[in-house]
Amino acid sequence: MNIVVLVLGATAFYTIVGQLVPQKEVPAPEVIEISKDVTTEEMVEIGKGIAQGKGTCLTCHTIGQSGSLRFPDLDGIGTRAATRIPGMSAVDYLAQSLYEPNAYVVEGFNPGMPVINKPPIQLTDDEILAVIAFLQSLGGTPSVTMETKLSINGGAGGDSTATATAALVQEAASLDGKALFERYGCARCHATTLPGKRLDRAEVLASILSPDSITTLAGAEQAKKRQAMEQSGVYDKATLQEIDRIVDYLMEQKAKE
Amino acid sequence: MNLLVVLPILVALGALRLLKAGLLAWMIALWMAIYLTLRYGFAVPIPASVITLYMGITTMALATYVLSSRERFASCSRPLIALVVERRLRTLLIVVVLGLPLLVAARIYTNMSQPLQPPSFARTVHPAPPSEPITVRGQTFDLNAVENPFRNLEKSDPSQFRVHVENGRRVYYQNCVYCHGDNVQGDGLFAHGVNPIPTNFRDSGTIAMLQEGFLFWRIAKGGPGMPGEGGPWESAMPAWENFLTVDEMWDVILFLYDHTGQRPREVEEHAK
Amino acid sequence: MSKSRILVIGVGAFIGLIVFAFVARQTLVVFDHAYRTPVEADHPDRTPAMQGEADSRAAQAEKQRKQPLAEHGVPLKDVEYRAFPGVGSRVAIWSVAQLHLLFAAFVLAVPIFALIIELIGYFTGDKRYDRLAHEFTKLLSVSFSLTATLGAGLTFMLIILYPRFTQYLMHVFSPTFLPYVLLFFLESGFLYAYYYGWGKFPPVAHLTLGIALNVVGTGIMVIANSWLTFMMSPSGVSESGALISTWQAVDNYTWMPINVHRFIANVAFGGSIAAAYAAFKFLHATSDEERAHYDWMGYIGNFVAIIAFLPLPFAGYWLAKEIYAYSQTMGLTMMGGAFSWLFIIQAVLIGCLFIGANLYLWLGMGRIEGAQRYKGYIKYLLFVIAVCFAVWATPRSPITTPVEVREMGGSFHPVLGKLGVMSAKNTAVNLLILTTYLSFLIYRRSGITPTVSWARRGKALQLLTFIASAGVVISLGVLGYFVPTTVRIGLSVPQVISVLAALVVVTAIDILMFRGAETVGETRWGQMPAISQYILIFIAVTFTWLMGLMGYVRSGLRQHWHVYGVIRDTSPDAFTPTLGFATKVVSVNVLLFFILIALVFWLSGLSSKKDWRARGTDAS
Incomplete structure (x- = not known):
């Protein structure tokens, strides 16, 4: 009998502890319909909601804090955005940091942000526009509208993604290996001028298609590298023939030395 | 630490030691001592939820100590048993039996009779300054690039620099002290009447993490120039551009950093 | 026992349960602080609008009832979810x-330490150990049969309630x-050969059986782990979920850490349940022997549990x-987002x-x-433990009222x-582990005195080691406040x-130092206050509850995904519930587990009872 009381008591105690902490229910995110005619001010409000909720931006990023932060503070991003990468407008910079977060990592921070239009966060292009409007409003004046075309996701905004992607594929089909190497952003991390005599053609192909197969790194380091490869978008955009052409180009470089 | 509270508690515990108090008395005394220290002993009060958590742990630890050997358990339970069975303690027993429910009732009463409080808002304490240049007394300042015109005197001409700081001190004690306080800790005479409360400049989370341009903007434009995210309440800070000259505002900024021993955040190199 | 007493006990227990349920409900209501709508009258005044809505609903239902079955039935292939009545799927x-897992953990853990104890018995020749292992x-x-039954139940329920998702999992993991x-x-x-063959085989053959049993058991766990870790950190499939490699799907990011974590946790859990069993028997024992x-037995069970428990935080850290390495988003949801308060509850439990x-x-x-x-x-040990406990349970941003925020600035x-x-x-946490180990050392040497010549130096060296280790832990902890994040994370290693x-x-010094030590006091087994046995049961409940809670966070982390980032949960249950709700479910699961485990204890106790004889023949 004492045992029964003890078991019930201990369980009840832990249940009560569970009731004392803040109770928050997280709803499953829904696709937020944004009609084409909302004003920029309304986009800021919508974007703020997305940043706090579905986009989970504010789980990592702070607004208006300093000290030893793990992720860049967003305060004043509206003005800073235009100055980060020379020649890149604020909107394009913000779009890049959402669609290709590891393309430019703020100095002093580690890469680690997920691609926002892919699972698990998976915002739609319209939602991302609203988030950009919100980010611009932090210390700046928002300039995007729902009609803004972003150059980063293939010059596509809103509904025209599919056609734009098709155009991109068309364009890429006619490029040579060197152009493709730059087109898919390989040059962002890889150099072609260094002596690279270790791998033969099959190995180079394998290390592109399956980055884990040939590597000198291990564990989390390798994971970081692979994530960077995956997020470069090369797997989604490039066809096999194109990758073939890139490898051809790389082998040419090797032959030159 | 609030020594006025902590010292008497330590004295009381010392007295218990001299009186060779029993284990039960010690346990009760320790529990109360820890509670009082947590509740009143800190200069910045600890939230009630955390006190509950700590007292739970304290209770558990004290109970563990009592249970950890038969002798301790016996020496703790003996007075309690005596209280219940012995005739001469009958009055005390009645007091306890009546008192405990009354204590619980009193606790519930105080819990329930809390005044209504507004819900808490996530307020941005330091909203981002406007990206466009601001105009103060006819001059334009780009807040992202502006620097204190007298800051360089610190190295080039220290005596002149002191003059500016002293002028800043005069400005502060003639204008700002009523809210921001004698010790620049945000606890001036009027501080308790305004919401949001005046900034405590000694806090390392305030001016030390801000650029001088930010301070200049806040001083010049005050509460009326506060952006929306600084809300939901209006800041009571006046727009000092209507009362002070530009140089006086820069001087008072110099004074604030000088007086608190903090350094302003450097202006970032944007071209990087 | 007379009939009336049995009746009184039965009715008493029933009334007790009802009273408990009532009190529990009231407590929860009080703790919820929730506003409740007033009870509505039975017959509210009907407005024309309400009447109209009711009429149209009735008409709709009537229309559907009259339609032939095939028209409003759902074709087989379209079923994504089915609802479970009452509590929901x-x-x-x-x-x-949860129940399946708790029993599985127990079934996997008991052979591990039964084997270890049997081995100790085999090498020391102490018959007590053999008897103990047999009893475990x-x-x-x-x-075992309960585990299998619950496992089958789980499989059927998956197929019935989550057909689309189960089909996908079957597709990926078919081999x-x-x-x-x-x-x-x-x-x-x-398992049955190991149990029934006790004492019937030569000891070496029996031990080999035990090893085989453990190898197979671990294999089962490792395979099952691959399924659930795939749900958390899928690999080997494309972004749209097409299968690329089953082996890669098995060997995903969290697979190995979960294998190790579960293996250790199973031993700790099994030990604590076995200790609770011993405590239960101790409290009902009639003779000193x-x-x-x-x-x-309780001491050994608890010892196994605590020894296995000490490295567990490190496995959890891995x-x-x-x-984090798999998905920063998931890591931050865990430690900083929706689940951060769960780790305060965890701190309380630990x-x-x-x-x-x-x-x-x-x-x-x-x-x-x-x-x-x-x-x-x-008292000093207790002080350190309490302070460490308090530090660990301190929330980063506590629950505050606006007045408190104002006061804190x-x-x-x-x-x-x-x-x-x-x-x-x-x-x-590190200091907690050190202190607990110190407690154990003191316990170990309380009845013996070392006889080796270097005993004093040995003790001094042990003390120095403790102080040095604590010093390193504390100074690195303090250093953590002054270095950037990237460095700080590395400091815990x-x-x-x-x-x-x-x-x-x-430990090494201790073993050498107490070799051939002189006994100054006998250990009087059985002379233990009853309260200690209740503590063993309390530890078992806490372990079980902790497993339930951590099982929830591991599974709940996926939030609105069946397979993280690949298959979305589109059912009505896709939201993440409040922690209060989760803890209630965990509590119910724990209570169900203890009811079932009481059944197990009772059944296994039967075998040692005398066979039943027809009434009247007893005396003959």
Whole structure:
């Protein structure tokens, strides 16, 4: 009998502890319909909601804090955005940091942000526009509208993604290996001028298609590298023939030395 | 630490030691001592939820100590048993039996009779300054690039620099002290009447993490120039551009950093 | 026992349960602080609009009823979810999976330490160990069939309630199911042979059976782990979920850490349940001899549990690190987002475990003569434990009222805010482990005195090791406040290493120093206050509850995904519930588990009772 009381008591105690902490229910995110005619001010409000909720931006990023932060503070991003990468407008910079977060990592921070239009966060292009409007409003004046075309996701905004992607594929089909190497952003991390005599053609192909197969790194380091490869978008955009052409180009470089 | 509270508690515990108090008395005394220290002993009060958590742990630890050997358990339970069975303690027993429910009732009463409080808002304490240049007394300042015109005197001409700081001190004690306080800790005479409360400049989370341009903007434009995210309440800070000259505002900024021993955040190199 | 007494007990228990349920409900209502709508009258005034709505609903229902079945039936292939009546699909599957897992953990753990104890018995020739190992395995056979039944229940419920998702999992993991079934078959063979063959085989053959049983058992766990870790950190499939490689799907990010974490946790959990069994028997024992035996059994069970428990935080740390490596989003959801408060609850539970384990050791010193000289240390140990516990449970941003925020001048307290960060918490956990180990050392030496010539130096060296390790832990913890984040994260590794090194060094010295030690006081097994046995049961409940809670966070982390980032949960249960709700479900699961485990204890107790004879023939 004492045992029964003890078991019930201990369980009840832990249940009560569970009731004392803040109770928050997280709803499953829904696709937020944004009609084409909302004003920029309304986009800021919508974007703020997305940043706090579905986009989970504010789980990592702070607004208006300093000290030893793990992720860049967003305060004043509206003005800073235009100055980060020379020649890149604020909107394009913000779009890049959402669609290709590891393309430019703020100095002093580690890469680690997920691609926002892919699972698990998976915002739609319209939602991302609203988030950009919100980010611009932090210390700046928002300039995007729902009609803004972003150059980063293939010059596509809103509904025209599919056609734009098709155009991109068309364009890429006619490029040579060197152009493709730059087109898919390989040059962002890889150099072609260094002596690279270790791998033969099959190995180079394998290390592109399956980055884990040939590597000198291990564990989390390798994971970081692979994530960077995956997020470069090369797997989604490039066809096999194109990758073939890139490898051809790389082998040419090797032959030159 | 609030020594006025902590010292008497330590004295009381010392007295218990001299009186060779029993284990039960010690346990009760320790529990109360820890509670009082947590509740009143800190200069910045600890939230009630955390006190509950700590007292739970304290209770558990004290109970563990009592249970950890038969002798301790016996020496703790003996007075309690005596209280219940012995005739001469009958009055005390009645007091306890009546008192405990009354204590619980009193606790519930105080819990329930809390005044209504507004819900808490996530307020941005330091909203981002406007990206466009601001105009103060006819001059334009780009807040992202502006620097204190007298800051360089610190190295080039220290005596002149002191003059500016002293002028800043005069400005502060003639204008700002009523809210921001004698010790620049945000606890001036009027501080308790305004919401949001005046900034405590000694806090390392305030001016030390801000650029001088930010301070200049806040001083010049005050509460009326506060952006929306600084809300939901209006800041009571006046727009000092209507009362002070530009140089006086820069001087008072110099004074604030000088007086608190903090350094302003450097202006970032944007071209990087 | 007379009939009326049985009746009184039965009715009493029933009334007791009702009263408990009522009190529990009232308590929860009070704690919810929730506004409740007033009870509505039976017949509210009907407005024309309400009447109209009711009419149209009735018409709709009538229309649907009249339609032929095929028209409003759902074609087979379209079914994504089916609802479980009452509690809903998620809670149903949650409970069944949790119970299955608890029993599986027990069934996998008992053979591990039964084998170890049998080995000790084999090498030392002490018959007590053999008897103990046999007694542990007695709990197995009933638990094994319960595990299998719950597993089958879980499978059926998955197929019925989540057909689309289950189909996908089957598609990805099809090659693993047959080996699983085969291993299960082998497991039951080995298990029954191991149990029924006790004393019937030569010892070496029996030990080999035990090893085979453990290998097969671990294999089963590892295969099942691959399925659920795939749900958390899928690999080997494309972004749209197409299968690329089954092996890659098995060998995903969290697979190995979960394997190791579960293996260790199973041993700890199994040990604590076995200790609870011993405590139960101790409390119902009638002779001193029985009490002595069960006291010893409880001690061994608890010892196994605590030894396995000490490295568990490190395994958990590895798992968390891999989760971060797989997806930063998931890692931050866990530690900073929706689940951050869960880890405060976890701290409370683990704090209770540490206090319970230490209290049991201290009480155990009461049965050793000559332990008196160490009694004075208890309060200092307790002080360190309580302080570490408090630091660990300190939330980073506590629950505050607006008035308190105003008084603090922000949502962080200037003093407590410094305790709520990882640097302080890691330090606290490492110190907790060191202190508990110190408790154990004191317990170990309370009845014996070393005779070796270097005893004084040995003790000094042990003390120095402890101080050095604590020094390293604390100074690295303090350093953590002054270095950038990237460096700070790396600091926990040297902290852990220094603690582990200290444990190894101190143990080695201890073993050498007490070789041939002189006994100054006998251990009087069985002379234990009853409260110690209740503590063993409390530890078992806490362990079980902790497993339930951590199982929830592991599964709940996926939030609105069945397979993280690949298959979305589109059912009505896709939201993440409140922690209060989750803890209630965990509590119900734990209670169900203890009801079932009581059944297991009772059934395994039957075998040692005398056979039933027809009434009247007893006397003959």
